[in-house]
Amino acid sequence: MRRFLCVLTLVAMLSAPADARIKLATLPVRERVELQLDNGAYTLVEEERIVPLLKSTAKTGNNMIDFSWSNTSIDKDSIQFRPLSFRAGKDWQPIGKANGEVEINVINVAYPPGENSLVWEVFAAKAGVVKVRVSYLIHNLTRTFNYRALANKDETLLTLRSFIKLRNYSGEEFGKAGVWAGFGPKFLKEVGQQEEIQMLVKRFPEVPIVKTFKFDWYSNGQLNPDKPFASEILMHYELTNDEKNNLGAFPLQPGKVRIFIEDGRGGQAFLGEDVSRLTPLDDKMELYLGQSRDIVCSRIIEENQRHAVRGNLHHQEMIIKYEIENFRDKPATLDIIEQLNRDAVEYAGNPHGDAEWEMGEQTSRELKFSYELGNATPVLHIKLAPRPKDPDEEVEKIVVRFHFTLKNVW
Amino acid sequence: MVRFTVSSILVVGLLFIADSNAAAKNIDLVTLPNRDTVQLTIYNSEDITLAKEIRSVTLKRGNNRLQFSWAGTLIDPTSVEFRPLEHADQIDVADTVFPGQKPQHLIWNIESKYEGQALVEVSYFTSGLTWQMDYVATSDVNETQMKFRGHVRVFNNSGEEYENAEIRLIVGKINLVEKITDLARRQGIDMPATETAKYKGMKELEAKKAFEKAAFAAFGSGKGGATDAKKVVKEGLSEYFMFSVEGSETIAIGWSKRMPAVSADGVAFDIVYRLRSYQYGPRPVRFFIWRNDAEHSLGESPLPDGIVRMFRENGHDGLSYLGQQLLRYVPIQSDIEVNLGTDDLVIVEQRKTKTRRNNFQFDRRNLVAGWDEHQDWIGEVRNYHAKAIAIEVRLQLAGDVELTPTSPTTSFDFRTVETKLQTDPRDNSVFPFTTVIHQGTNAKQNRVMLRRSN
The missing domain is CATH 2.60.40 (Immunoglobulin-like)
Structure with a gap:
């Protein structure tokens, strides 16, 4: 069994000759512990202890405070000792000055060889009980974030619960400790050895979501041999981290998101899980849900014609036809990502950098374009109506075309 | 004793x-x-x-x-x-x-x-007596001012205990033809190599005994008696700087001792973000910048090499750990820059919005040999912080490039341009620019030329 030891020992000199000195050792307990988890890579522990100090005199010398630890991995060079206040009756008074000198002052720190310990030499202008804060960086005390998202049956709103999980494998037991992630509430928890504690940071009800469908031929390839021109349609929930969308309390940290949906009968169904990236305030979080089987999109190169310019320089005129069917009972918007650099390499030649291109007249008017992925990777948006309510009526196959010319290819 | x-x-x-x-x-x-x-005069550039x-x-x-x-x-x-x-x-x-x-x-x-x-x-x-500096900076919750502390730490692995020694520490780089440890170990003499298990064991045993018997003797103030924190007097000496520890100190074999040397409160500092992908990677990094001068309650001496650890008051009666960095020697009046690493709340993106090519040149076989590539770019800084930020964006471009910015931009060197921007809280700034890259036989230079926008 691992043994923890993190001890603050007060050693006071009672007489001058070193050999004759008697050590008075007290082991002040922790009065307060704070675990600061706002830095993802390092955890800062701050502990407050009440230390009785003797007045430093020429005869008795200064106070010696020994801090040692074992079976725990503390960054020795990060340890700080800060006197905070003197006890005056029931009250605590800030450390002041006496005769122009700071009442409590750390003279030096001595580090013995081969030991996990150090010794502070502390000057005290008067005897008294002092509250001190010792802080240090500790290893293997980490935190992760995770989320639980519950969508309503219509997939328009979502309840997002944000959790922090504290994992204490530091070898140290902290007792009742304040735990703070740098945002959200501060928790007071009993933190034992090898314990993992999950805490709810915040519940965000009724967060509006947009369900998106993406088609990207070059990223996802052929759907299956039976449908050689179709590709996967990837589904995402998109939510915006701002107050308007009932979020915006703090940046959402990266973490695993488990996504559930209400089944309409008082129960819930598991939709899948994703690892979210950091979502700052005002930014969008995108949660991958899996593949849609009810929207089918095929991509066919309908036209591929070379127009010589001079020598090996030419333009390449292309028409890509998309045939789309929506078998869902709800409308949807399909986002088609067309990677023109890959088109150029496959059908035209070397674009020598990003493809230079022009839109053609035969491009379907139903298509709306956006360029958040760059000019050479346009995103084509097409609105899809739900499948007909009449089961005997056929699902409409929507056909749209993207007509463009890749310029100056050789 | x-x-x-x-x-x-x-x-x-x-x-x-x-x-x-x-x-x-x-x-x-x-x-x-x-x-x-x-009297011990310890150099930190050599052992x-x-x-x-x-x-x-x-x-x-x-x-x-x-x-x-x-x-x-x-x-x-x-x-x-x-x-x-x-x-x-x-x-x-x-x-x-x-x-x-x-x-x-x-x-x-x-x-x-x-x-x-x-x-x-x-x-x-x-040899075996060494010293090093380390620093602790704690900023206020608003990140405008800090407390700055520097400490000297003296290590004794010399095999000899020097009691009540006057200690002087030399800051600066000296030249040695031969290492002192090599000279000391010549003639086949079995020296207490600090790395050997024997020596280590010896040190630990002695230190342990000493610690158990009389802790104070190992680290007590030299002449005994109570003292307040010792002053470290700093003075110039040729091209070097000497830190003299007030009074005397005893440092036992194998022990080290850390003493306050620099102290400044209310040190104002600036925060600047920098995007230099060739130097700091693809994401902007955050710097705390101040100066080693009297205006910043410093400037009494150069600041020797040492790790600086940065903290911030977190507004909840505690500290946040911001990071650490090796601070290289800082002369008097020189800037101190501490890189705190990337910041997830400041994002810089550059997007190419248009590419076109013209001015084609052909060789004797009628193959394309040279051309000009025109690119339109939009750079965007998004600041998710609740306060405004200053950011410096440096772009390094290869080849024969003409760059036309729409934001105030200067040349940093022959292939690097710099744009400085201020971005309001939870807002964004854009810096569009265009480039013409002369390719193939059209490339006559290897530099970035800044053009004025019309």
């Missing part, structure tokens, strides 16, 4: 020789004068310390043999010097003998016209 000597013996033995022919005999009378004072001891010896008229030995230490034998401080005109070192049978010994043959007690100085280079 507890001594932390391990197997180290540093002894000055005075041998009065009754018979001058009996030079090989270390007999007759040997006195062991104690050190009166010790070298100049130790000066002052001792009282009693001399007789005529020839005196004085033995000096340093078993178990890391002293360079070629550096040991003897210098009389009193009656110097009457005391001469006739010669110095390094006996072949006795490693780590030397004998001075002293010719003295004076008889009686005299103060002498013995100086030598030793």
Whole structure:
């Protein structure tokens, strides 16, 4: 069994000759512990202890405070000792000055060889009980974030619960400790050895979501041999981290998101899980849900014609036809990502950098374009109506075309 | 008093020789004068310390043999010097003998016209005593001002305990032809290599014993008695700077001791973000910048190399750890820049919005040989912080490039341009620009030329 030891020992000199000195050792307990988890890579522990100090005199010398630890991995060079206040009756008074000198002052720190310990030499202008804060960086005390998202049956709103999980494998037991992630509430928890504690940071009800469908031929390839021109349609929930969308309390940290949906009968169904990236305030979080089987999109190169310019320089005129069917009972918007650099390499030649291109007249008017992925990777948006309510009526196959010319290819 | 000597013996033995022919005999009378004072001047750029001891010896008229030995230490034998401080005109070192049978010994043959007690100085280079700085900066919750503290930490792995030593620390880079440890280990002498298990065990045992018996002796203030924090006096010395620790200190073998050396409160600092993908990677990094001058309650001395650890008051009666960095030597009046790493709340993106090519040149076979590539770009800084930020964006471009910015932009070097922007809280700034890259035979230069936008 691992043994923890993190001890603050007060050693006071009672007489001058070193050999004759008697050590008075007290082991002040922790009065307060704070675990600061706002830095993802390092955890800062701050502990407050009440230390009785003797007045430093020429005869008795200064106070010696020994801090040692074992079976725990503390960054020795990060340890700080800060006197905070003197006890005056029931009250605590800030450390002041006496005769122009700071009442409590750390003279030096001595580090013995081969030991996990150090010794502070502390000057005290008067005897008294002092509250001190010792802080240090500790290893293997980490935190992760995770989320639980519950969508309503219509997939328009979502309840997002944000959790922090504290994992204490530091070898140290902290007792009742304040735990703070740098945002959200501060928790007071009993933190034992090898314990993992999950805490709810915040519940965000009724967060509006947009369900998106993406088609990207070059990223996802052929759907299956039976449908050689179709590709996967990837589904995402998109939510915006701002107050308007009932979020915006703090940046959402990266973490695993488990996504559930209400089944309409008082129960819930598991939709899948994703690892979210950091979502700052005002930014969008995108949660991958899996593949849609009810929207089918095929991509066919309908036209591929070379127009010589001079020598090996030419333009390449292309028409890509998309045939789309929506078998869902709800409308949807399909986002088609067309990677023109890959088109150029496959059908035209070397674009020598990003493809230079022009839109053609035969491009379907139903298509709306956006360029958040760059000019050479346009995103084509097409609105899809739900499948007909009449089961005997056929699902409409929507056909749209993207007509463009890749310029100056050789 | 507890001594932390391990197997180290540093002894000055005075041998009065009754018979001058009996030079090989270390007999007759040997006195062991104690050190009166010790001064250690420790350099941080090399493992070298100049130790000066002052001792009282009693001399007789005529020839005196004085033995000096340093078993178990890391002293360079070629550096040991003897210098009389009193009656110097009457005391001469006739010669110095390094006996072949006795490693780590030397004998001075002293010719003295004076008889009686005299103060002498013995100086030598030793290794194993080192020092380093470290810094702690704690900013206020709003990140506008900080408390800045610097500490010197002296390490004693020399194999010798120097009690009540006056300590001086030299900041600066000196030149050494040979390492002192190499000189100390010559002639097949078994030295207390600090890396060996034997030495380590020895150190630990001694230190442990000392700690158990009398903790204070190991780290107590030199002359005893209560003291407030010692001042570290800083002064210039040629191209170097010397930090002198007030009073005296005892540092036991294997121990190290850390003392406050620099203290400044209310140090104002600026926060600047920098995007330099060639230097800091693809994401912007955050810098705290201030100056080693009086305006920032500093500037008393250069700041030697050392780790600086950055904290911030977190507004919840505690600290946040921001990061750490090795602070390189900072001269007086020079800027101090601490890189706190990437910040997830500041994002810079550059997007190419248009590409077109023209001005084609063809070779004799009618193949494309040269062309100009026109690119339209939009750079965007998004600031998710609740306060405004300043950001410097440097772009390094290869080839023959003409760049036309729409934001104030300057050339940093022949291939790098710099744009400085201010971005409001939870807002964004854009910096569109266009480039014309001359490719193939059209490329006549290898530089970025800034063009004015129309």
